[in-house]
Amino acid sequence: MSKSVIVIGGGIAGMEASAYLSAMGFNVTLFEKDEKLGGHLLNWERLFPTKRLGSEVLTFLKKGMDDKIKVHTNSNITKINSENGKYFVTNDNNEIFEADALLITTGYDLFDARRKEEYGYGIYDNVITSAELETMFLSGKPIVNKQGKVPKRIGFVHCVGSRDRKVGNVYCSKVCCVTAVKQATEIREHLPECETYCFYMDLRMYGAKFEELYNEAQEKYGVTFIRGRLSEANETIDGSLLVKVEDTLVGRPLKMTVDLLVLMVGFEPSKGTKDIAKILNLSTNSNGFIEVADEHTLTNVTNLKGVFVAGTTTSPRTITNTINDARAAAAEIACYLNLYTIQSRNN
Amino acid sequence: MSYDPFVLPFSIGLVIVVILILWKYFRWIFSHEKAERVKILKLIFSFKLFSVIKEIFMEVLFHRRIFKINPVLGYMHSSFAFGWFLLILGGTIESKMHNHHAFNMFYEPIFFKFFSHNIDGFPFASGFKFLMDLILLYILSGLMLAMAKRLYKKMFGMKKTTKLRLIDKLALTSLWCIFPLRLLAESFTSAQYHNGGFLTDNFGNILAKFLPVDQLEYPAWWAYSIALGVFFVMLPYSRYMHIPTEMVLIILRKAGFKTEKKYTGFSRVEVQSCSRCGICLDACQVYATTQRNKMLPAYFLQSVRFNKKGKQGLTDCLMCGRCQEVCPVGIGINAIRRVKRNELFDEKGAEFEYLEESSIKSKKADVIYFAGCMTHLTPTIKRSMVALLKKAEINFWFMDEDSSICCGRPLQVLGKEKDANILADKNRELIANSGAELLVTSCPICYKIFKEEYNLNIKVQHHTEYLNELVNIGKLKPANLNFSAVYHDPCDLGRGSGIYNQPRELLGRISRLNKSENEKEMALCCGSSLANLPAGFDDKEFMASEAAEQLCVSNPDKLITACPLCKKAFAQACNERKTSNQVDVKDIAEVLAEAVA
């Protein structure tokens, strides 16, 4: 009988790893807390830097999910026991599942922008998050502010919940910069009369074609980039927002009103990730994500034998990198279950 | 005296055109100082007059320069000019011989056949009949070509022809009508009175077979006269103004007139001498790259002529001088452009007070070396120069070693003469204080302004000249490195300053120098010229790639130039293309430094 793997978390990493593991002949059981598979990808209309539809990638992932994979949606894990190298996973229906290896793909949650009080999210009507803007795009409805008016000026605030000790997150979430650039250009496509401004600390355009997207945003779409972090946002009498920033390249403070303020919320380890870490006693790193055995060479291996990780469970990353990481994890697990000696290099 | 009312359109037209153009020339010439005007008289009463006449004959009538560019095009142009001239000349002689009278009405030679039905009674009468028809055929053949040119420009070696204004189109139409109408009129007459030659007589007889020639004759002569009259009236306002004006241009140019810092009467003569033949169109790299056309001389001179400011594409020109090189009329296009730039842009826009506090101090030396701003971005050039000067044991002062004051030419080429002068004054002071006898620069841009505008009382050389001299007198002894090379003439050094031989002589000693397609006078610009403003990064890169491509046809080891801007442009282009032409781009000073090392 072939060996079995339990994958916890049915987002991008979970789906792709399941597909690969199943294709390699393992018995795969996938748990997802929500009703549908796909995780955050379900909420994203278009993807950077290509602006292709997120649903296309989801379709691709779904095609990989063959019939042999046992999928349990609406299912939370409550207990995990380990005996003789086997893992026994209990879900909230009190069903117990047995596996030779576990893959944790519980991923990230978006930063709760309320914690950045001075930006007034949840208080001021027209402060929204990048995810909410994406929902607007996804809905296909016209882009309007809370008062129902078409915005004439939109500001994007980079690094909300990232690179900020005051909210406890010192790391870079890696995808927000390019998402802001993507969304700003999309706004210009939807509303050619609307001015768009990105308030950034550094622009981290590290991926393939990111810089090109940035150039296009500047030249073709006329997005204005202002280097400086928002100190505060205040509502004005007409419901627009007065933002204050130090224009650090000019070396002077600047204020302007925007009709809509979009907070580029960063990644935090998801509640699921934190729960599983507690249940399994997995080590977490200083950022709260699951710690990997080696940052360079064993990025899918945890401190527990037979427990593997993939995707944003270990650190923020793009969809592309998540898919790659999921495949790498599948290969890692295959090695482990087939008792390949490749890992002994690190022992 | 023969007279018929139909001669009136022609006669009135002729009188108007003569009065108008004489008035114009009078005004233009008298806008010059007396001292200058005297030069014209001096010319007329000197042997140089013969060369003037020869040039007028060769250029205005025969269009020698156009023949050189393309024989078919030359034939077309000369058939109109030379043919028409012969037609008038022949007609005059013919009519005078027929009348046995030295004086007759000026329209008689034009309408000779109408008035004189029996024209056999004088010597060579039949010969004249033949000759006059032959000349008409000559012109008509040119006309056919002109029509064909509008359709098949490639045949004439032209990629583009000029677009015409409305008045030019009308004038062109009337011009094109003149000779076919003459043919018809004479043929109709000859069909009845047999006073035509081989062409008109036979053509008339054929027409007579199916046309009522007796009724058509008179209207045809009217039409011929009207076509001439209309053409004459339009001539001063159309591009055909170039026909008489080019003669004036040749005279004035021979007399020593030149467009310098002001837009003078002579400049007007130059501008109106442009026939908009369109030969300049294909020479322009900016046009080829961007398809913008306002700055093309044919259009630029037109907009200057009609004073259309802001539509002249003034800043959109490299001032590379290639158009000037091919212009069959020899108009000083760059000078006119500069004058126009000055008119528009020479407000005092800069403030260089801060230079008063600059710490640059003159140093006593025999030779000043001025690298130039751009050379600081190609440090191997300046390093090579320093090494060579040291090797030749020259007592020199590196004037802009630490910080340089711009020579002022980048401002000047954009018409900012006043601003440029401030910088020039400062540099002139530094140069004078050093007591040197020679100023050597690595940058052709600086070279040109030092030499032509600074009025220095010391010698100015570009390093190509100076290094060649140092080698010639044995102060530098380069080895032959035996690589194959191609030399690119920088605009300001070649066309701008006429330095073609020194670099070639120098390179001949250290390499095998290949020829390239457009050399010397017709060398392509690298695209980086500071004279052009709107050309963006991509445009410049394209021009550099095109030029590099052409230079490297012979697949040389090295592409050598003598200008930091050209070097940078080509280095970038050759690197970017990543073609098989992985040519090494060097400045002449760099290869010489290698050769003496």
Next chain:
Amino acid sequence: MADFGYKIQEDRQINYDSNDRTLFYFLKRVEPSISLCIGCGTCSATCTAGQFTQFDLHKIMLYVRRGEKVHIANEIKKCMLCGKCSLVCPKGINTRNIIFQTRKFIHSNK
């Protein structure tokens, strides 16, 4: 009006809403590459005039973008138009044209 020996101090803040950015819109039309500036400062580092006096092209371009007109007219005069900045700009911005057009704009809007 009363003199208390001091005045209400002007705000140092750039007031983006009330600033006049016509110069920027003009430049964007005649030289669109101005949008590409990332403020890297290479232009200022190589600047010929910058060796003698404080002259910061990338800062001027920022002032233009923000509509801070006060200093632009004085600052832009310092440039010698030598064009070194165009050569070094990593984004291929036609800096020289920007300066030329800025001067032209200021001159014609005096």
Next chain:
Amino acid sequence: MELTGKQNIWKDYQKEIADDKYFYVRSCVRQNFFPGAETTFLRILKDELHKDIYEHPCHTTCTGIGYHGDVVPFDTAMTVIARQFALMTEAGYENLVPSCVTSFGLYSEVLETWHHFPEVLARVREHLRKATGREFNIPKNVAHASDVIFKFRNEIAQKAKYKLINTATGKPLKVVEHIGCHYSKMFPAKGVGGAEFPYVLIGMVEEWGGEVIDYPERRHCCGFGFRQYLVQANRGYSIGCSHKKFESMEPYEPDMIITNCPGCPMFLDKWQYAISEMNGKTYGKNGQGIPVFTFEEVAGLVLGYDPWDIGLQVHQVSCEPILDKMGIKYDPATKYLGKNGKYLGVPEKPSVLKD
């Protein structure tokens, strides 16, 4: 605006405020600026709320002005503060209530320092012992006077004779609340509602019937800033700050400003006069100013105290318009009579600002 959002934040910043037995320390400057304010506070606590509140006759400045004015070193400040604590300990109290926001901030700063650096506390104890022979206990609870009023805002509302309502229209008065910078900007957790959306004054205003305005420059400093005002050369900056706030709140047409700091009401009040004299601009209706009050004064008005007893006659911007709006009865004839009935004299009329 989502009020629930603010309430969520306020939930995160609940602070403990002692119930009774307060050791009250005065502000240096308020007794001159708005002499009725502290008196009114004591009157409310003693007469209305029947609390035990004690002020020691020997207590001094906390040195906050000197400290923020860069003339008193931190060690000196800590030692003086230690002496205040010693007086409190000697008097048998544990709950400190400073009248001044800067004092409150400095007490918080000192206590936080001692918490993180016990060796500093030991050193300060040593200094105090050597200088005065006194010993002290660290207070169990430190609450600013506005915290105390905030805590009992419901009780005050129950006893209220007037509400912050325009009696002519029946609509709530539009109130600008201004929090002293040292209240919670340094230690957000020490202020009711935190630093970004402080609740301490909003709670009072809403409880007493008014409506709070959130205008863009709400968080901005009034401009006092110690050095900024104390050095004449910097006063342009000081008034510039207030000016910015007035310009920002103007479109909302506020009826009044309520503050919890000694300097803020002083400057928001007096600068309105200075601005009107400098550039002719006023921010209230009909050339009047926007009346500025301390929270004690507002509490006193709500409780029906005589406006002249709580010292409103010393305000630059006339308080009468707001009294009229709230329907408060007052006797104009007694406005400039002092406590003993002695005539105080009428101040000179400003040239621009209307009564």
